[in-house]
Amino acid sequence: MLHHHTMQSHPLVYLDNAATTFKPQCVIDAVVRYYTDQTANVHRGDYEISYQVSEAYEKTREDVARFIHAQPKEIVFTAGASASLNLVAYGYGRKYLKAGDVILSTEAEHASNILPWFKVAEETGAKIEYIPLTEDGQLTLDNFRQAMHENVKIVAVADITNVLGYIAPIEEMTRIAHESGAIVVCDGAQSVPHTPTDVQAWGVDFLAFSAHKMCGPTGIGVLYGKYELLQKTDPFMLGGGSNARFDMCGNILLKDAPYKFEAGTPNIEGVLGLQQAVRYLESIGMEQIQAYEHELKAYAIEKLKKLDHLILYNPTSPTGIIAFNVKDVFAQDAAGYLNSQGIAVRSGNHCAKILLNVLKTSETIRASLYFYNTKEDVDRFVQACSEITLENCVGLFF
Amino acid sequence: MSSMLDDPMILRQIIMDHYQYPHNHQLTEEAGYHQVHMASESCIDDITVQSKINPNGSIEDVRFDGVACTISTSSTSIMTELLKGKSIAEAKAIIADYFAMIEEQNYDPELLQEAIAFKNVSKQANRIKCATIGWKAMQEMIEEWEKNQ
Numbered sequence: 426m427l428h429h430h431t432m433q434s435h436p437l438v439y440l441d442n443a444a445t446t447f448k449p450q451c452v453i454d455a456v457v458r459y460y461t462d463q464t465a466n467v468h469r470g471d472y473e474i475s476y477q478v479s480e481a482y483e484k485t486r487e488d489v490a491r492f493i494h495a496q497p498k499e500i501v502f503t504a505g506a507s508a509s510l511n512l513v514a515y516g517y518g519r520k521y522l523k524a525g526d527v528i529l530s531t532e533a534e535h536a537s538n539i540l541p542w543f544k545v546a547e548e549t550g551a552k553i554e555y556i557p558l559t560e561d562g563q564l565t566l567d568n569f570r571q572a573m574h575e576n577v578k579i580v581a582v583a584d585i586t587n588v589l590g591y592i593a594p595i596e597e598m599t600r601i602a603h604e605s606g607a608i609v610v611c612d613g614a615q616s617v618p619h620t621p622t623d624v625q626a627w628g629v630d631f632l633a634f635s636a637h638k639m640c641g642p643t644g645i646g647v648l649y650g651k652y653e654l655l656q657k658t659d660p661f662m663l664g665g666g667s668n669a670r671f672d673m674c675g676n677i678l679l680k681d682a683p684y685k686f687e688a689g690t691p692n693i694e695g696v697l698g699l700q701q702a703v704r705y706l707e708s709i710g711m712e713q714i715q716a717y718e719h720e721l722k723a724y725a726i727e728k729l730k731k732l733d734h735l736i737l738y739n740p741t742s743p744t745g746i747i748a749f750n751v752k753d754v755f756a757q758d759a760a761g762y763l764n765s766q767g768i769a770v771r772s773g774n775h776c777a778k779i780l781l782n783v784l785k786t787s788e789t790i791r792a793s794l795y796f797y798n799t800k801e802d803v804d805r806f807v808q809a810c811s812e813i814t815l816e817n818c819v820g821l822f823f
Numbered sequence: 824m825s826s827m828l829d830d831p832m833i834l835r836q837i838i839m840d841h842y843q844y845p846h847n848h849q850l851t852e853e854a855g856y857h858q859v860h861m862a863s864e865s866c867i868d869d870i871t872v873q874s875k876i877n878p879n880g881s882i883e884d885v886r887f888d889g890v891a892c893t894i895s896t897s898s899t900s901i902m903t904e905l906l907k908g909k910s911i912a913e914a915k916a917i918i919a920d921y922f923a924m925i926e927e928q929n930y931d932p933e934l935l936q937e938a939i940a941f942k943n944v945s946k947q948a949n950r951i952k953c954a955t956i957g958w959k960a961m962q963e964m965i966e967e968w969e970k971n972q
Contacts, residue, residue, distance in 0.1 A: 757867050757892040761947055773867055787890055788867050819838045819893055822943045822950075823831035 426797055435767025438802045443587055443615060443746055443793035444771055445637045448702075455701040456642055459694040466690055468666060482693060485700035486683070489647055492703045493622040493632065499655065501648040501683040502696055506614040507537040508661075509633030509648035510581075512686065513610050514541035516658040517631075518579060524550030526578040529607070531556045531564055532782060533586040538612040538633075542581055551578070562589045562739065562783040569598050573605060580609045584616035588780070588791065589739040590746030592616070599628040608654065614638055619718060619744055619795075621711040630654055636695065641702035645695030648686070655682035664688035714796045718745035721794050721803060728807040735810060738784050745794030748784075751813045756788040758818040763790075765821050766809040828932070834940040841897035841937075846904050847886040856884070857967065859960040868895045868953065872903075872960035876968045880911040887957060894941070894950050899957025901938045911965055918962050925954055 426447040430437035439447065465475035467482045486497040503509045518528070518541075528542045532555050539553075546553050556572040559565055564582065573580075580602045584595050599609045608630040613622060617632075618639030624632055631654065635646040650658065660667055660679070667688035671677040679685040706714065725747060726740045738748040751759045760772035770792045774780055780787060792806060828834065850858070850873055858873040870889030877883050885903040902921075906914045917934050924930040924942050932939050944954040 755867075755892040757953070758894075761892075761950060764947070764949070815839060815842070815893070816835070819835050819842075821947055822838070822894075822941070823835055 432767045432769065433765050438768045438798075438805050440792040440794065440798065440802070440806060441769045441771050442795035442798075443638070443791060445643070446618065446640050446795055447797065448640055448642070448698075449705050451701040451705055452640055452642065452698045456694045456698045459697050463697075467693055478693060481700070482691070482696050485696045485703075488700050488703045492707065493617065493649060494625045495649050496652065498681075498683060499624075499649055499652050501650065501655065501686045502691055503633075503646045503648050503686070504644055504692070505635040505637070505646035506612060506633040507635075507646075509631075509646055510538050510610070510612060511541045512648055512661050513631045513633070513650070513658070514545045516661055516686075517654065518542065518545040518551075519548055520659055521657075522546075522549040522551040522578060525576060526551040527574070527576045528553050528579045528581055529556060529572055529577045530554075530581045531583075531586075532558060533562060533564070533588060533591075534581065534583060535587050535612060535614065537614075538581050538583060538610070542579075556582075558783055560783065561741075562586075563591045564593045566594045566597050566601075569594075570601060573601055573607070575605055577602070577605065577607045580607050581612070582609070583612040583614070585619065585744055585746075587615050588746070588789070589748055590615070590742040590744035590793075591739070592620070592743060595629060596627050599630075603628065615744075615746075618706075619711075620715045624649055636699040636702060639702055640705055642692075642695045642698035645692045645699050647699075650682070652682065655686075658682070658686075660686045660688065662688045666690075709796060715744075717796055718794050719743050721745065721798060721800065722747065724800055725792075725794075725803045725807065728803070729810065732807070732811050734813070736786075738789060745798075747792040747794075748789045749792070750786060750789055751810070754813060754815055754818060756790045758815070759813050760790050761821060762813050762818045763806070763809050766805070766812075768806055768809050770806075828937070828939055837901075837937050837940045838893060838897045841900040842893040845887075845896050845900040847884075847907070848888060848900065849886060850888045851884075851886060857964050859963050861889075861956050861960050868892065868956055870895060870899060870957060870960070872899065872957055872964070874906075874961060874964045876911070876964070880968075882906055882909050882911070882914055885961065887960075891956070892953055894944065894953035895956050898938070898941055898954045899960075901940070902957050902961060905936060905938060906961060911968065914961070914965060918958055918965075921958055922955070925951060 463478050465478045467479045486500045489500045490497045557568050602609050610631045611629040613632045613634040617634040632649040637643040667685045669678045669680050722745050734752045736750045756772035760770050763770050772790045774788045856873045856875045860871045862869040868891040870891050872887045875884040885907050887899050920930045920934045941954045
């Protein structure tokens, strides 16, 4: 997927997979094929190509459902994980939360799974509380148990965090949350692309993820919800395709989930691209992907540990995210040097709160791996890291 | 002066010095200052620039503080040194000249002095924001001052 790309005159080493991923040809072909051979709207035409596109669109719901062990009617197509999480916050949270209720989250959450809850809390009078993290930024079952109480109505957590890449004990957390009547809203943006997902085993009530982080197109994502919860959730938007009937008095009869959430002409090419992405990942195997990324990360950490001028923040997290800094070099300067060597990483205060409280630094560099990265990529990354000095970073400009 | 400033090693050293030992790097609570907080342009840099402009249009003081990369910190530090003591008209000419250099247009190196260390910043196009963040803050304060006259 990456072979013909160069950056700053070097072959590209792409290590920003937590941000977005490259696309296999089958995904690109599916998107192009929709526009070249299949253009028709879904769910309405009385003609053959519309029927075929509608079939492929609905087949994707089945493929996605199989991929995460859900039922097709529990799969809602959205614009991405952020849209999915906003749909839960506004369509469910705002409708059912009352003053005094608690939304329980962590300081490691991505903005998309916390900012909508801030807004919903403000509107409903609910409160946000945080599960304390361990010193190295992990979410433990003990801490979760202590943070749970009877006023907690919603637990909003990422299965895998985007900064440090630790995996939450989501299955046990869900059991504990359900015991006291809370529901669990899981941000799967960093986990669904990298690890096997089983919403039935996990028991989560909602799960959000984006296609573009798993080899699919941008602008398309999924909200999984238990069917009875989806039925209780209000749509974010109303329009064509979401209603069964309406009259001039303003009476609306909405369709059942998932269709009531998909008003307007949907992102059809995105859905068809997502279908190919899901099949592509299945053909490799999610267990294999997880094991490979874990191995590649361990390989990278082994080498990075030998560089005394690096600070590694999450050497033991079992996924492909490496958070680090170079001593006495600002994260963006170090990322700039890596860029000059053809290596794409992300610098930033990915989530200021955790970084300040847990990591004691306001910004880090994040390198994030995917299954198509190789040990050669890691070697070039490590080599470039070994060269990062203030002089070399400033030297780029001369 | 200008031949010395052609030496890339010296230019690099200027940036490093202003990063490690930034000038005018402390905010003040004193009356008469305006300030602009620049934090929304990129996801890391977070700096505040303050200036005191006299009623006669002379820039009495420029200072800054914040968390930022080498390029943001050093370019802002150099800006504070260059513009302190200048008239509004002189400062506007220097700022315009600096932006012309950054955008690879014709410029007068004599006006910019140490700031010509950033003449190649467009080679790393994603860093242009860093090299201009403090300058834009100062430009905003000058425009604000002019509006209030």
